[in-house]
Amino acid sequence: MNLTPKEIVEYLDKYVISQKNAKKTIALALRTRYRRLQLDDELKNEIMPKNILMIGSTGVGKTEISRRLAKMMKVPFIKVEASKYTEVGFVGRDVESMVRDLVVNSIAIVKAEQEEENLSKIDNYVLNKIVEKLLPPLPESASESKKDDYRRLLEAMEKRVDSGEMDDRTIELELDKINIEFEDTNLPPEMVKVQESFSKVFATINKEDNKKEVSVKDAKVLLRKEASSKLLDMTSITTEALRRAENGGIIFLDEIDKIALSEKSQGRNDPSKEGVQRDLLPIVEGSSVSTKYGTINTDHILFIAAGAFHVSKPSDLIPELQGRFPLRVELESLTEETLYQILTQTQNSLLKQYTALLDVEGMRLTFDDEAVHSIAKLSHRANELTEDIGARRLHTVLEKILEDISFNADEYKGEEVIITSKLVHEKLDEVVEDDDLSRYIL
Ligand SMILES: Nc1ncnc2c1ncn2[C@@H]1O[C@H](COP(=O)(O)OP(=O)(O)OP(=O)(O)O)[C@@H](O)[C@H]1O
Numbered sequence: 001m002n003l004t005p006k007e008i009v010e011y012l013d014k015y016v017i018s019q020k021n022a023k024k025t026i027a028l029a030l031r032t033r034y035r036r037l038q039l040d041d042e043l044k045n046e047i048m049p050k051n052i053l054m055i056g057s058t059g060v061g062k063t064e065i066s067r068r069l070a071k072m073m074k075v076p077f078i079k080v081e082a083s084k085y086t087e088v089g090f091v092g093r094d095v096e097s098m099v100r101d102l103v104v105n106s107i108a109i110v111k112a113e114q115e116e117e118n119l120s121k122i123d124n125y126v127l128n129k130i131v132e133k134l135l136p137p138l139p140e141s142a143s144e145s146k147k148d149d150y151r152r153l154l155e156a157m158e159k160r161v162d163s164g165e166m167d168d169r170t171i172e173l174e175l176d177k178i179n180i181e182f183e184d185t186n187l188p189p190e191m192v193k194v195q196e197s198f199s200k201v202f203a204t205i206n207k208e209d210n211k212k213e214v215s216v217k218d219a220k221v222l223l224r225k226e227a228s229s230k231l232l233d234m235t236s237i238t239t240e241a242l243r244r245a246e247n248g249g250i251i252f253l254d255e256i257d258k259i260a261l262s263e264k265s266q267g268r269n270d271p272s273k274e275g276v277q278r279d280l281l282p283i284v285e286g287s288s289v290s291t292k293y294g295t296i297n298t299d300h301i302l303f304i305a306a307g308a309f310h311v312s313k314p315s316d317l318i319p320e321l322q323g324r325f326p327l328r329v330e331l332e333s334l335t336e337e338t339l340y341q342i343l344t345q346t347q348n349s350l351l352k353q354y355t356a357l358l359d360v361e362g363m364r365l366t367f368d369d370e371a372v373h374s375i376a377k378l379s380h381r382a383n384e385l386t387e388d389i390g391a392r393r394l395h396t397v398l399e400k401i402l403e404d405i406s407f408n409a410d411e412y413k414g415e416e417v418i419i420t421s422k423l424v425h426e427k428l429d430e431v432v433e434d435d436d437l438s439r440y441i442l
Pocket residue numbers: 015016017018019056057058059060061062063064065307308342346390391392
């Protein structure tokens with residue numbers, strides 16, 4: 001991906017309002033990796049990524065930024081919650097599994113590209129297999145004229161299968177073991193080997209059971225998988241995938257504050273939190289992790305950590321880990337104006353979502369501009385008076401305003417319903433100003 005920092009920020013601007021610093025820092029980090037890859041080997045290996053720590057209270061867009069990046073970037077990218085991991089030796093997911101997940105993600109990307117490139121080959125394979133089932137082949141001894149007829153039939157059949165006309169017919173397929181394979185990336189590579197040999201054994205025992213009656217429609221899906229595993233070169237895919245994960249992979253470590261040990265809650269601290277932090281060190285620093293596809297070095301993987309740090313502070317992380325996230329960005333809390341922009345300027349904003357949902361019921365929902373300002377104002381006020389939950393407040397506030405209308409949508413079929421500022425205030429004034437009420441309702 002060779003987008004310039006400006007282009008990355010431009011893209012993020014469509015979905016995330018304000019938070020300029022965070023966007024800039026991330027965009028720059030991504031570009032730096034691209035620049036690094038253009039250098040000669042000696043220099044290339046000297047340049048380490050600068051990991052990023054995003055700090056900002058809840059609901060201000062931390063996860064949203066990463067979610068959007070993940071969608072846009074064609075680089076291997078995974079988002080994991082730090083709080084989900086347990087220290088090595090305890091039951092649960094160990095931190096190395098995040099690197100394995102990254103490799104799996106990378107493989108999926110490279111494989112999809114290869115499938116795209118070999119689209120016509122794969123299509124042909126699928127088509128031939130299905131037509132073969134629908135039209136039994138002629139015996140060798142058939143006469144020339146019969147063979148001619150057969151060829152014409154074959155062509156006609158191919159067209160009908162291709163157009164979807166035969167989708168409801170059922171055919172019998174012998175499915176290869178790949179279709180019943182299951183994957184658990186959580187397992188260490190030694191166990192994966194065991195798992196693989198088990199599934200091989202079962203696959204041979206159950207050969208007969210692999211015969212299945214399926215509709216042509218489903219067969220198309222199942223055979224595609226078979227085709228890509230037969231026609232694509234898995235070794236070169238894995239090599240390329242490992243290379244990309246090593247040099248371009250990004251791991252987004254969400255909820256990192258949840259594994260920090262805060263002084264305030266000392267008594268209740270889970271002893272394994274510090275263990276998880278210690279386990280993270282070598283991975284963030286750069287080490288080799290073995291996966292079922294081969295060993296991967298984590299030196300150049302970019303880590304972006306994010307956390308609200310309400311209870312704990314970044315300084316509550318063990319010092320070694322703090323040092324491995326040299327770039328700090330703080331996300332601003334949302335003002336009334338930002339909330340207004342989130343409602344009106346983001347692609348797929350909440351207002352658009354509600355309008356689309358109610359459109360299904362045949363009702364035209366519109367918000368007049370003054371009403372949107374009121375919503376932003378009251379949401380901001382509720383954030384001030386109770387907890388600041390950022391843009392998430394908009395969800396609860398809108399839900400409150402629209403609950404009756406949404407419930408009675410059938411009564412408004414074919415009508416236009418305009419949400420006015422008056423209605424917003426009617427529904428909310430009392431709730432927002434009453435501390436107890438708003439704690440429960442908003
Ligand atoms: N700056 C923003 N621009 C647009 N939408 C936003 C912004 N901030 C938050 N949102 C919206 O608010 C919701 C919550 O945001 P998000 O998941 O990013 O919160 P977060 O910062 O990760 O909070 P937490 O610390 O609780 O995980 C999302 O639906 C997101 O679309």
